[in-house]
Amino acid sequence: MNTRFLKLSEALIIIIVILLCLLIIFLRNGNNGKSAIISINGKTAAVIPLSKESEHFSVKGADNIFFTVHNGCIYVDSSDCTDKICMKTGKINKCGESIICLPKKVSVTISDSTENTDVIVG
Amino acid sequence: MKKTYRIALSGILLALACTLSYIESIVPLPLPLGAKPGLAGIVVMFAFMKIDFPSAATITVLKSAFVLLTRGFTASIMSASGGILSLAVMLMLFRFTKSSTVMISVCGAVTHNIGQIIAAGLIMGSLSSAATYSPILIIAGCLTGSLTGFLLSLILKSCRVPLKTHLIK
């Protein structure tokens, strides 16, 4: 029967894992993304450049979820999902960060390049 | 342990797990991405430590069914994926290693979160965007796992004597 509370070696393992994760989080920072890729159901629906300000827009295929691009960041400013975790995630602008709305199957990820789009007109 | 007692105890534990799960979903906590303390994990761990594995598995599966009825399909998939994976891992640790309570609890919590990340990735169709959350959810898992492990160890200490003397027939 394992009734010990916690061994020192185990505590060390846990602490090391926590530190590694913190390290990954901080190492990831530093790459300001150039565009946000909005995917619905795993398929790319729109590539939004973070350089152009855009308020309260939605993407076809994702109903009632609105995004805003401001100061190089993108965030969900309103959504009618029940948990609203997407709104609580706040602003993202660095490569690797993402906002996910599970009920709507929408994900926004920051990409290092505007590789998908060659040019934007209009 | 007599079979009827086992079933009755499992039933009570299931009800307890569902209640805890429901309360957790109502009360929002300042944890990232809506992470929860996972108090139902205490119940599941208690189940496989004090009863047996099949009961713990049943509790996990039925708890997910409860979530399906109360919170919807997506939530139940998350609960099931996290619960089943973490139960499998915790059982392996419990059977094959001499890990302490808190360690098993932490591993369970971390794998629960990883299971949910994988499920979310599969639902979204994009594993990489879900995977970006893994560092922070692993940290959250370590912290909540420590808490639930600590609580479980307290419960086990006070429960040890009564269960062993009355149930082994």
Added chain:
Amino acid sequence: MFLKFFSFKIIVIPALMISLFSCSMPSEVKNNSSEIFVMDTMCSISTDSKQASAEVSSALKDMNTAFDSCGEKGEAFRLNKKRSAKCSDYLCGLINDSMRLSAAYSDNVEISSGAVTLLWKEAGKSLKLPKQSETKDALASIGDNLICTDGNNISLSDGCKIDTGAFAKGYALDKCKDILDKSKCKSAVISMTSSVLLYGEKSDGSDFNVQIRNPDGNGFLGTVNVKSCFLSTSGGYERFFTIDGKNYCHIIDLSTGYPSESDLTSVTVFCQSGILSDYLSTLIFIGGTKNINRFLSSDDFKVAAFDKNGKSYISRNLDFKAV
């Protein structure tokens, strides 16, 4: 102890690896990208040949001076002032090609429209509507017949002034393509915001991907996949001025002498000629929804247009996906 370590590692290490690599690896910088400010807009030059980029950049700067009809150092401006001058090959080429297009398609867009367009540029600055008499007089001074070309000698009569706005960028991109054809460049994107040259073939053989912004500034209308071509966009949203609460578009309808009141918000034309794409995008925009259908079935160019109600008008052979 070892087993516990091991089983913990099985779970944690892959998880950490996934999270570490989930950030996209930075792509190798294969192309040379530079940006210069010419023809009143930010122009981005992106090619796979350093030399080609430099040549294009230099040519664009020369053409910027040649086609400038507003700044005092502009060759076009000086021509307008002096009424008659010997002009550079660039300016002569632009004037001749523009006149040919206006004659072939419609005189609703002409290079000789300077008198009217300058009148409205002033109105935009002073925020005062021009008097009707002023507009009438200006209209009398437009018409390609008032431009006389004799080799490189250009003369303007009857108060005619040239405005290169509707043609300059497209023509400049035609010249850029000539430069790229002679260079080692295999793939390039030269964007002057409202006119773009998509040149050659991308390294992975895929089509070029063009995103069309929503004119009201929020989000996008859709994306187009095309092989190499020129494209130009006209729309009233980015440049307009407001007088007495009414918005006036920067594109002037030469049939009335007033800013266009088109019900189209955005017109993008794709074709194999830069100056044609620039000219047509303006012409089709002015024509509005009632004239658009005749432009949608041409084999020489493709159109993606949108009106105030969000309805789209897309040529049948254009690979357009609404967003």
